[in-house]
Amino acid sequence: MVETKINWHSELDDPEAFRAFAHEAVDLAADYLAALSERPVYQRMSPEARMNLLEAPLPETGMPAGTLLDRFQTEVMPWPMGNGHPRFFGWVNSPPTAIGIVAELLAATMNPSCAGGDHAAIYLERATVRWLMELMGFPTEGSMGILVSGGSMASLTGLATARQWASTCDGWNVRDDGVGAGDRMTLYVSSETHTTVIKAAELLGIGNRQVRVVPAGADFRMDISALEAAVTADRNAGYRPFAVVGSAGTVSTGAIDPLDDIADLCAEHRLWFHVDAAYGGPGVLDTRVAPHFSGMERADSLAIDPHKWLSVPVECGCVFVRDGTLLRETFSLVPPYVQVDEGKGIGGLPWYAEYGFQQSRGFRALKTWMSLAHAGREGLSQTIRRHNELAQYLAERIDDHPN
Amino acid sequence: MVETKINWHSELDDPEAFRAFAHEAVDLAADYLAALSERPVYQRMSPEARMNLLEAPLPETGMPAGTLLDRFQTEVMPWPMGNGHPRFFGWVNSPPTAIGIVAELLAATMNPSCAGGDHAAIYLERATVRWLMELMGFPTEGSMGILVSGGSMASLTGLATARQWASTCDGWNVRDDGVGAGDRMTLYVSSETHTTVIKAAELLGIGNRQVRVVPAGADFRMDISALEAAVTADRNAGYRPFAVVGSAGTVSTGAIDPLDDIADLCAEHRLWFHVDAAYGGPGVLDTRVAPHFSGMERADSLAIDPHKWLSVPVECGCVFVRDGTLLRETFSLVPPYVQVDEGKGIGGLPWYAEYGFQQSRGFRALKTWMSLAHAGREGLSQTIRRHNELAQYLAERIDDHPN
Known part of the structure; x- marks a missing residue:
């Protein structure tokens, strides 16, 4: 009793x-x-x-x-x-959108876990991530994205997928056999790349000595010929170059790497192209500076942080992966014969827990959905443009007063 | 202009x-x-x-x-x-505490990033994690804990620390040189261990083939002699056994591994002892079953999920590490000479970003602090006890109706 x-x-x-x-x-x-x-x-x-x-x-x-x-x-x-x-x-740490504040209360009221299943939060996250892809100009067909805690997890997720892809290309499986089982992988970043990428390489077992820091030029952008030289030298030395990280807005100066050139080089050398757009990505919404972002849409994986420039309350990061099946191969622990396919089985979507590291996952889609829908593309673009104008104004005032 | x-x-x-x-x-x-x-x-x-x-x-x-x-x-x-x-x-996916729902709105209103700094959220997280340690009976002196997204990140954080510790014991540094640079590490789990631990081993570059699945007995608890045999066999084969994961409440049956025995074996073989108490840890608050958890307090690292049995709105996981300096050595990218020590410098605490993987971190301490303080140890204990009584009642009804 x-x-x-x-x-x-x-x-x-x-x-x-x-x-x-x-x-x-x-x-x-x-x-x-x-x-x-x-x-x-x-x-x-x-x-x-x-x-x-x-x-x-x-x-x-x-x-x-x-x-x-x-x-x-x-x-x-x-x-x-x-x-x-x-x-x-x-800088970087944004104020929250007012509607996002309220959304946090509503999300906690429902308190779903977004590992998967057939409930509203799952569908809302799919739509929200697609909206983010559309805003950034990232292809939506065949790609997959997932909301995560922030830029660190987004880059970790992208680079884990790159590591998986590289091992598969070489005829082995890093999930099964571990990093030590294949040729030693090397990762390429610029001297302006955010330290979270180094931290991701450490966590993935790559080791920071395998992260090649390519010099940036006087414009703080990655030097492409130095990148190519580094890749070639490593390949000749028996290493396995696997991925390059380009920044779409570095934290120190806002410099945008020559993304199109990096994409070309990655295609030529068969390297994974990850873009860290956590901080600067939404800058593409300002048509005056959008051309600087050219090539961002060619990324194999891309990290953005809606909790930065888009003012969604923390925590809200997002990763896009161009080939959605690779993302699933990297994280799914479900045997293929019981995986849910879209539109089949119970009618639900494949589980998010198969596309990322987390099992329990909060309803962070709601604050993001509400923040994006409330402003619309137009409102977001006007806000980003206004911020850039203010930055320009400040730069001019500083130029006017050399002391 | x-x-x-x-x-x-x-x-x-x-x-x-x-x-x-x-x-x-x-x-x-x-x-x-x-x-x-x-x-x-x-x-x-x-x-x-x-x-x-x-x-x-x-x-x-x-x-x-x-x-x-x-x-x-x-x-x-x-x-x-x-x-x-x-x-x-x-089961497992809890309803939210009412006060936690409201706390989400208040946390987003302030919207701090809890990487570090000298603002209230940082101090509140310290106190909240200490309270969680005290509730679970984990030593607070010299240890360190951090709120994370959930059990997956909590176990990843604990095992990353174990990996770092093992490499340092062997005279190398896995952060610098990567998993491939030392002897191949092996991890020990039981057949009842949650798959998130396997996922963590994969992400860390250990490889799931290096995860030894020790059989559980008829009581679903890890077989200690099989564990010892597996460790010995691996050591003889030239592998580097580094950590054992014990479950304080498995997801399938709620079985609690013989934690004291595992702790003894880890001490004898110099292995890291990680406890996955994500789901079941708060069971220790019911004095009638608390003896089953004996040894949980001897963990080198321990994962709990306040968003499970304690009903804090998702996401809220937490990891404790017995030796706080090891946690910092695993994640800090700040050179020792500029690290902030407690009570020194600007007077703030060391940065959380040095103790975990995330850089931007949300104010999840508030919903946890409010939920714990509102119930108090007594309210939490009564609730846990009541749940166990209800489970017992259900079990009896089932026993009464063998069909």
Whole structure:
């Protein structure tokens, strides 16, 4: 028999109590956003404020929800990172879209796991990723994409696919036999490439000494002849060059590598072409600078971060892979004879867990879908263009004042 | 000069419009939660409903926020995964805590990136992870933990640390030289171990053929003598056994491996002991079954998923590493001479980005902190105990009806 003893229930299990509490939270959020421009961008936490959070004991008995909201208001909210403020110039870390904030509440209300299945979140993610591909000019037919935590996971996913592809080309399988079983792979980045790519190569077992740092020119773009020389030297030395990473907007200067030239070289040398467009990719929506991105659409895999320039609340990264079947071969643990094909079986889509590393996956599609649909292509393009104009204006002011 | 042309603004940029919209969303969420038990647990999506989401074109011009809320209500919300419903028996995928739903909105309002820095989210994560360690009985002194997307990333993080530790023990560095540079590593799991661990070994470049599947006994627990035999055989064959994964609650049957015995064997053979407690770890809060978890606290690394049994909204995984400095050595790309030490420099904590794979990191600490503090140790323990009683009751009903 089930013992009849008193069990803990949240006061918020009552729907009307939840409603009242969530309305209070909304007012707190709205007041915070309304007052944001009046407060300092950032202020160092007082030692007391730090210790208060850091050393708080695990509560033995529960705290009322209202107390927690008060504590959040007085102990957490006064010490933000600063990135929501209109005068935050710390770049990369964007303010959130207002509609994305609300979407987070709605996504958690439904709380699906997006490993797969036949429920709305799965279809919404497919559409959202396709929209992102269309915005970036990436081919949608035959390709596949997946939302991930951020640019690091997106690049890891792309490079894992590259590693898998290279081993298969050479007649072995890195998933089965491990990195040590084939010729030693080498990866090519420029000196301006973000360190997360190095971290991905380390995690994949490639080793950072196998990452060739190709010099960038005075324009901070990868030197193509140096890249070609490095690939040739490695091949002659018995290494297995497998992938090149081009940046579509480096973090330090915003430089865009000569993507078309890298794509040509990759095609000629049969190398995987990964583009790290995490930070800069949406720049392609500004028609005045779009030509600089030429070749981005030729990537075998591409990483973007909707939580950066598109202001979707963190975390939201995305990876596109040109050949969707390769992505599945890299991550699927399901034997081919029980894999779901689109439009067959229960009618659902293939499982996302077969296309990426995560098993449980949150409903990050909702905040992305709402943010993109609310602005539309036109609104996003105008926003990106405006940002570039402001950057240009700042550059001119600096040029006018050489001191 | 900045061009003066019309730019897109969200109607929600007006704080009062945001307030009204978010209140509407709260009512939608509250109505959904209130009516949940009246609706079917799950229903297959109609083909029209699927196509409607899947084939929707990228909007060229933006949609009003209210339209999007209506579309969410009519096109998305009617097709949930089912896991919030009181009669959902699909296990593992939990309903969200009500306070966690609200926390998602507040976290996105502040929208910090938790790579590091001196702002409240960083301190709150430290405290929250310590609370989780205390709940699981894991030592807090000298250890370090980090919130991640889920159990897959948690186990990947633990095993990456194991791989790093093993190479360092052998006088080389896997981050520098890659998996192929040392003796071929072997990993030990039981036949009941979750496949995400195999996936982690593949991603790390170990290769699934280097993963030894030790048989489980009739009780679904790892056979210790078979484990010892496998380790010895591999060592004699010139392999490098490096880590054993024990499960504190397997997904299929809830079996808990003989963790103390595995810890003894790991100590004797100098192997890393990783515990996958993603699903079952919080079971230790039920004093009647806690003895089965004995040895869990001896893990070198441990994965738990607050988004499973603790009902924190997805995504929320967590990894603990007994020797925090090893975790940092595995992921830090910052040279030691510029690393921040606790209580030194600007007074902030070491950066989380040095302790894990992600660079940008969301504020998932808030929903976890609020969920834990709201229930307290007592509320959590009562809930876990109640779940175990219900499972016991179900088992008895089944035993009573052999047909």
